[in-house]
Structure formats: structure tokens, C-alpha cells
Amino acid sequence: MSAPMSMKYGRVRNYYDGKFVESNSAEWLDVTSPLDGAALSQVPMSARAELDAAVASAAKAFETWSKTTIKERVQVFFRYRNLLEKHSDELTALISEENGKTWDEAKAEVEKSIELTEFACSMPQLVSGDILEVSKGVECRVEHFPLGVVASIVPFNFPLMVPNWTMPNALVLGNTMIMKPSELVPLSAQRMAELLKESGLPDGVFNIINGGKDIVENICDHSGIEAVSFVGSTHVAKLVYQRSTNALKRCVALGGAKNHLFVLPDANPAMTASNVAASMSGCAGQRCMAASAMLAVGDVDPIIEKICDEARKIVPGKNLGAVISKAAKERIEKFISEAERDGAKILVDGRGAKVDGKENGTYVGPTVIDHVTPEMSVAREEIFGPVISIMRTETLDDAIKIENENPYGNAAAVFTQSGGMARYVMEHASAGMIGVNIGVPVPREPFSFGGWNESRFGSSDITGKSSIEFWTKLKKTTTKWNPESRTNWMS
Ligand code: NAD
Numbered sequence: 001m002s003a004p005m006s007m008k009y010g011r012v013r014n015y016y017d018g019k020f021v022e023s024n025s026a027e028w029l030d031v032t033s034p035l036d037g038a039a040l041s042q043v044p045m046s047a048r049a050e051l052d053a054a055v056a057s058a059a060k061a062f063e064t065w066s067k068t069t070i071k072e073r074v075q076v077f078f079r080y081r082n083l084l085e086k087h088s089d090e091l092t093a094l095i096s097e098e099n100g101k102t103w104d105e106a107k108a109e110v111e112k113s114i115e116l117t118e119f120a121c122s123m124p125q126l127v128s129g130d131i132l133e134v135s136k137g138v139e140c141r142v143e144h145f146p147l148g149v150v151a152s153i154v155p156f157n158f159p160l161m162v163p164n165w166t167m168p169n170a171l172v173l174g175n176t177m178i179m180k181p182s183e184l185v186p187l188s189a190q191r192m193a194e195l196l197k198e199s200g201l202p203d204g205v206f207n208i209i210n211g212g213k214d215i216v217e218n219i220c221d222h223s224g225i226e227a228v229s230f231v232g233s234t235h236v237a238k239l240v241y242q243r244s245t246n247a248l249k250r251c252v253a254l255g256g257a258k259n260h261l262f263v264l265p266d267a268n269p270a271m272t273a274s275n276v277a278a279s280m281s282g283c284a285g286q287r288c289m290a291a292s293a294m295l296a297v298g299d300v301d302p303i304i305e306k307i308c309d310e311a312r313k314i315v316p317g318k319n320l321g322a323v324i325s326k327a328a329k330e331r332i333e334k335f336i337s338e339a340e341r342d343g344a345k346i347l348v349d350g351r352g353a354k355v356d357g358k359e360n361g362t363y364v365g366p367t368v369i370d371h372v373t374p375e376m377s378v379a380r381e382e383i384f385g386p387v388i389s390i391m392r393t394e395t396l397d398d399a400i401k402i403e404n405e406n407p408y409g410n411a412a413a414v415f416t417q418s419g420g421m422a423r424y425v426m427e428h429a430s431a432g433m434i435g436v437n438i439g440v441p442v443p444r445e446p447f448s449f450g451g452w453n454e455s456r457f458g459s460s461d462i463t464g465k466s467s468i469e470f471w472t473k474l475k476k477t478t479t480k481w482n483p484e485s486r487t488n489w490m491s
Helices: 048-065 070-086 088-099 103-121 161-172 187-198 213-221 234-246 269-285 301-312 326-341 396-405 419-428 466-471
Strands: 014-016 019-021 028-032 039-044 130-135 138-146 149-153 176-180 206-208 227-231 250-254 259-263 291-297 345-348 367-370 387-393 411-415 433-436 472-480
Touching: 014 048, 048 149, 048 176, 048 206, 048 213, 070 088, 070 103, 070 161, 070 187, 088 103, 088 187, 103 161, 149 161, 149 213, 161 176, 161 187, 161 227, 161 466, 176 213, 187 206, 213 234, 227 234, 227 466, 234 250, 259 269, 259 396, 269 291, 269 301, 269 387, 269 411, 291 301, 291 396, 301 345, 301 367, 326 345, 326 367, 326 387, 387 396, 396 419, 411 419, 419 433, 466 472
Parallel strands: 149 176, 149 227, 176 206, 227 250, 259 291, 259 411, 291 387, 367 387, 411 433
Antiparallel strands: 014 019, 014 206, 028 039, 130 138, 138 472, 345 367
């Protein structure tokens, strides 16, 4: 079936055995650009048989890929890294078009994908095993082995970067992969497959199956898949974690977030204001590391005024991108209206934002809500839009209590000039990633990314050194070659 004439790109295809394959699905979803509502493509809701074909292709490729040395495998990724750089502008445009980000934000996503690939290229230096003479003449060695066919299920908010959180590390470590892109942004992953092929990745090592809930459930259940990594909302992360571990797979599932910023009266006003405004509004607030709640400890009114000044400089369609869909825009605006109804004060109001010439774009302006109380929905739930909810507390301990009681635990940050206060928050915040005078405390490579509580299920982080434990299994071999060596209960 050919694509309707008005669609900018052809229909999204599945990719396995090194080939793009048109799905025979009867169900296709439209892919539109949040920037202006333009029709981009259509994505299939693939059937189980198509997943089976992809798993078969990945299983066949695993037989040879897992037997190459890691030093050979990274050669592919040196080339892939260079292709990401070579096609940076084209990838930036595609990310922006399908996700709604600004050019600069999409560019940063490409740059981050390059950094992630560089980390994967350093893997030979990180996974050399251990060896020790454990008793006289007896040696124990530990080596990392790949798991087999693994799966990576990814969300809409980083169409290129999140796939590159998992794919380069998993593949360099000898696994083969099935990726399930977000049905809202399936195009960047297609381009990624083309670049991997051009880099010389053998057919079947990387595969894509498109779809939604049903295909994710099939991935969790599939006996040919050894491990599942998931990034998305907490509700789905829990389902995926439960379902895939029930099928006896290993699973790491990253969920949603409600990140708290502690602002203390001694904080540097200008730096704090620009960091808070950038953290809440970057990628239109659709980052799992976005500041969503601000805990104003004591009198920080002058800083709040500056935050509002900074927020007013952020203009939809200029330095603020679109939110992913009409439904997302409505949901975010509903949160703001509920807060207003419940007695909070809207200091900067982003509802009803429009961009001239892009009437079908889905924009929400930056929104600052003051005098929020911990029971309000804007204080408790992930909004995933450019909105910050300010809660006032008298003491730092009161603020910490609010942060600790929130079920999420991705990130938290403190703004202060006091080392002691910063240290106190570092120790007491219940989150996996902490910033001190930094609004988006992403631990860059080689450090690993992952939250606590309901922001992550499973025992390892998803990137960095921690991911090595997830993507490999250890083999411990004990050897003795000297027959004269004494035998005792330890040898
Ligand atoms: P989502 O949970 O709706 O979708 C994620 C993936 O799950 C998609 O591939 C989707 O097709 C699939 N899916 C959706 N509903 C499903 C269901 N009922 N059963 C099985 N699979 C299903 O998430 P999203 O809206 O694409 O992304 C935004 C969310 O992701 C936010 O909550 C954000 O915080 C989170 N996120 C978290 C991190 C992190 O590191 N913790 C990073 C990025 C995004």
C-alpha cells in the first residue's frame, strides 16, 4: 500500500534481518508534527508474527555477533559515532519535526547520542575481567558474557537519545536487540537503523518492531528475549517490569518523575532563576529530569520574581518547543486550571499559547504557579509540561518531608551558597540524581542514569558503568593445572 500523497515521509516500516519490511498490520496510526500539525507518516501496530520474525533474525545474528571480540564490535560504533556527527543537522531537523523540540534542544540530543556512543566505544577498557590466584595453584577468572536477544522499549520525549542509552552498550557487549520506538516518534529510530547498517553492523544485530501496548506485552512474554529495558511512564514501567520478570527475564524499567528543586534564601538569585526557568521549560517540560516542583524555603520572594522574569523571556515557537500532542496540551492546561480552582496563584500563565502561522501546533507557554499545597494535583503528579509549582515551607526539614513523601525519586536539586545546607539535601533527598546549583543534574558518561522509588524498577541503572551488569552475565571459572597442588576444602 502506498502512502497518501500528503504525508511527508513514507510509512514507517519494521526492520529486521538488515531489511526494512512493510508491516501487514491492518491498524496504522498517524504521525504528525507537534510543531505545526503536519502529517509526517503512519506507524503500524505490528502483530506477534512480525515480532517473531525479528526475534528469529536477532537470534541468528547473535550466533556470530556474540563470538566476535569486543574490540571488533566497537569498530562499528566508531563509524556510527562519526555518521551521527556527519548527519547531525539532518537528525536535528528530524527530531525537532517529529517531537516538537527547538533546533537547539534537538541538536543537544544528537550530541548526547554521540557521547553515549563514545562511552560504548570505551567498553573494552571497562569490561576486562578479573583474575586472581585464590588458593595455591588455583586461579579464578571472571568474564562478562552477553545475554542473547534483548529488547529496548522507548518513550516519545527523546526519539534519538534514549534509544542510544541502550542500543550501543547492549550491542557492543555482544547482545542483539529488538527496539520498540514510541509510536508518536518512530522516524528517528528508522534513520538510526540506516546509519547502523552504513556503519557495517551485521544484519539482524539491531531490529525494530513498531507498535503500542500489544507488541510491548508480546515482547515481555516472548521466550526468545532474555532481557527488557523500558523507559517511559511509571504506570507502564510497573506493568512491563511485572510482566517481563514474571516471564523470568531480567528487566530494568525507568518510570516517570516529579523533580523537586529546593531554593534557599541565600541562593544566588540570577543563577537560580535562570536554572529554574531552564529546567522547567527545556524540551517544553517533557524531560524526566525537568524541575516540576519548587520548594521555597523561607523568604525567597526576590528569587521568585526573577524566576517569573526569566519565564516571560521564554516564548513558544521561538525558544520553547511544542508539547507532543493536543491531548498533552489539554492535560497540562487542565492541571493549571485545577490548581487555580484550588486556590493556587498563577504568576505566569502559559494556557492558550498560540504561534502565528502554526495554528495546528500544540504549544503551552511557561507557567509559574505559586502557593501550591502538597495535596494539589500539580504538587503530586507528573505534569510533563513547562510548569513549575511552588510550595512554600518555613524550614528545610519541612521541604525535605514534602520531597520524601512524593512517590517518585528521579532527581532533586538544591540552590544555596552554603555547603552545609547543600550536603544536608544531598543526604536527605529521596532521589537517585541530585544537583547542587544545577537544575538538570544528568550524570554524564561514564556515570550512570537512573532514579529511585517509583522512577525506576530493577536493580541497575540504564546507562554508564551500571549498564554493564544489566547487559551481561558473569562467568566465573576456577582452574588448577598443577596436579601436585594440595587439595583441600577450598580447592
Ligand atoms: P509511555 O509510558 O506512555 O510510553 C513508553 C513506551 O511504552 C512507548 O513505547 C509506548 O508505546 C509503550 N506503552 C504505552 N502504553 C503502554 C501500555 N499500556 N502497555 C505497554 N506498553 C505501553 O511514556 P511516554 O509518554 O512515551 O514518555 C513519557 C514518560 O516517560 C514520562 O513519564 C517520563 O517521565 C518518562 N521518562 C522517564 C525517563 C527516565 O529516565 N526515568 C526518561 C524519559 C522519559
